[in-house]
């Protein structure tokens with residue numbers, strides 16, 4: 001299956017391996033190990049002469065089903081699932097890089113990713129230079145002889161800055177650097193980085209792929225060579241941050257509704273963004289689907305629609321921002337995103353609180369900034385909920 005099927009069909013009809021019971025909905029295989037017919041078969045499996053499951057830290061049928069389905073959606077040769085988005089990023093780095101290697105990363109990435117690069121990888125002599133998401137020249141200028149990897153998110157969190165994947169991939173390819181794109185905000189429904197020239201796609205499956213805020217999960221996707229021989233799968237199977245079968249099953253079922261959810265998230269978010277732009281107490285709205293977004297043209301080329309995340313700056317700094325949050329009755333005060341339930345976050349004091357004030361200033365995370373992950377509630381109800389604290 002693949003090339004001629006549409007994404008919604010791939011999300012529903014791939015990765016299916018029925019058991020002897022011929023179940024219609026995919027089964028979940030909650031087992032840590034698998035039984036062999038004989039000593040010889042056990043030996044053949046362990047040595048790799050015979051394909052098949054051994055132990056769920058290595059492979060599990062439910063996890064494999066999720067990997068196959070997500071690979072189809074991203075147009076990737078291979079996928080390895082991980083226990084979270086952060087472990088997907090860690091596995092990618094541990095698999096591909098060695099001590100002494102260098103990363104060039106967008107400054108506008110998830111807070112925990114910044115911490116991973118600065119405070120953990122740094123200890124193992126893997127250094128990172130942070131550059132502007134949007135200024136391609138700064139990426140080129142940051143390349144060192146030991147630079148092995150470019151890392152970015154587009155649109156970025158929380159300012160929805162776009163990085164031009166095609167342009168960056170030209171630079172990365174000519175310098176033999178791997179381009180890694182965290183595709184969490186768009187999902188393959190709205191953006192396919194591998195088609196645009198990326199080598200690796202990262203997912204926090206915790207977000208839109210699950211879609212209902214139930215479980216943690218992650219994935220790394222790319223060519224078989226890079227994932228299998230490149231050491232990413234080897235790191236996972238040895239170090240153990242693999243996806244649990246139960247979580248894989250939840251996300252596998254989540255994928256089945258991904259396309260209609262992403263379209264609805266985008267449609268609702270655009271309406272919220274346009275409405276926020278008309279509010280007198282809102283200084284600025286950041287949303288790629290708005291004509292006022294500085295990279296709206298790039299968004300139209302690179303993404304199918306704007307996605308579900310809208311960031312806006314209220315007049316009056318932290319106090320005013322907190323008032324909006326504390327006046328909501330409906331919208332959840334939580335840092336999660338990609339859920340059918342809308343969520344509202346104050347990045348400066350939550351997701352980005354652990355980075356220095358100076359780094360926040362450079363990244364543009366002001367005290368008045370709020371990020372709403374627009375869910376699937378009625379837009380009018382969300383507007384009323386936000387209007388209370390904005391008036």
Ligand SMILES: *Cc1c(COP(=O)(O)O)cnc(C)c1O
Nearest residue numbers: 084085086110182184204206217
């Ligand atoms: C949430 C998130 C992550 C981390 O994923 P977890 O599943 O929470 O580990 C990475 N990147 C982005 C863009 C995210 O939003």
